[in-house]
Amino acid sequence: MSVFQNATFYTTVxxxxxxxxxxxxxxxxxxxxxxxxxxxxxxxxxxxxLAFVSKTPGRTQHxxxxxxxxxxxxxxxxxYGYAKVPAEVRQHWERLLSTYLQTRQSLHGMVLIMDAxxxxxxxxxxxxxxxxxxxxxxxxxxxxxxxLTRQQGQKVLKTVLGFLRESYPQCSVQLFSxxxxxxVEEASALLDAWFGSxxxxxxxxxxxxxxxxxxxxxxxMRRKTPNARNKKPPVKGE
Ligand SMILES: Nc1nc2c(ncn2[C@@H]2O[C@H](COP(=O)(O)OP(=O)(O)OP(=O)(O)O)[C@@H](O)[C@H]2O)c(=O)[nH]1
Ligand SMILES: [Mg+2]
Numbered sequence: 001m002s003v004f005q006n007a008t009f010y011t012t013v014x015x016x017x018x019x020x021x022x023x024x025x026x027x028x029x030x031x032x033x034x035x036x037x038x039x040x041x042x043x044x045x046x047x048x049x050l051a052f053v054s055k056t057p058g059r060t061q062h063x064x065x066x067x068x069x070x071x072x073x074x075x076x077x078x079x080y081g082y083a084k085v086p087a088e089v090r091q092h093w094e095r096l097l098s099t100y101l102q103t104r105q106s107l108h109g110m111v112l113i114m115d116a117x118x119x120x121x122x123x124x125x126x127x128x129x130x131x132x133x134x135x136x137x138x139x140x141x142x143x144x145x146x147x148l149t150r151q152q153g154q155k156v157l158k159t160v161l162g163f164l165r166e167s168y169p170q171c172s173v174q175l176f177s178x179x180x181x182x183x184v185e186e187a188s189a190l191l192d193a194w195f196g197s198x199x200x201x202x203x204x205x206x207x208x209x210x211x212x213x214x215x216x217x218x219x220x221m222r223r224k225t226p227n228a229r230n231k232k233p234p235v236k237g238e
Contacts, residue, residue, distance in 0.1 A: 024071025
């Protein structure tokens with residue numbers, strides 16, 4: 001049975017001191033505000049209202065932990081790029097997010113959500129550059145693919161795949177839609193593998209969607225020890 005069955009809300013965190021003990025394996029969902037992070041979590045967990053979804057950008061403002069059993073967690077992060085945030089809130093959020101992403105021992109990898117219609121924005125690129133030194137796994141979901149024709153979707157996938165191969169060969173990418181459910185099986189299989197390999201930290205199974213968007217192209221990658229402690233993540237309002 002998939003690890004995504006029986007997902008439940010676990011805790012919400014707005015202060016570093018409130019983070020749960022770093023036991024188990026966590027996968028964080030990051031991306032621009034309104035890109036579809038909370039929707040992707042709901043879709044993968046097969047639950048309508050687990051994570052809070054809204055048309056209004058900037059709705060997820062804390063780190064929300066969802067438990068999948070056996071100390072496996074999906075973590076919904078606040079979105080970046082949302083302008084209407086007071087400076088002090090932004091600074092608080094920036095510290096919370098940067099400390100979490102850079103130092104969290106139990107964080108196995110990041111799912112980076114990009115709207116397939118507007119992929120690789122400057123803030124997305126910043127996030128990739130900023131997270132890369134951790135050497136942790138990154139999988140890009142090009143979401144809202146239902147808004148594109150098949151041809152447009154394949155073109156975007158190819159462009160992003162080309163960029164990642166060139167600059168971040170350890171990252172993988174696929175099309176995804178919470179509405180049409182395109183790519184749900186593929187993403188579930190990848191995260192299943194991450195959770196499995198998070199327990200055996202030696203090997204990651206990374207599924208890279210080929211241009212066909214099929215299950216072909218599965219390959220293994222070795223994960224190196226996280227060592228990064230640098231700069232800040234992209235922030236809200238930038
Ligand atoms: N058509 C379509 N709409 C989507 C999809 N995923 C999300 N949406 C819509 O996009 C809007 C934002 O979705 P959320 O999941 O709340 O986005 P978020 O990234 O969590 O946003 P913040 O919490 O504000 O950072 C909502 O109106 C969703 O219904 C998708 O795959 N297809
Ligand atoms: Mg959200």
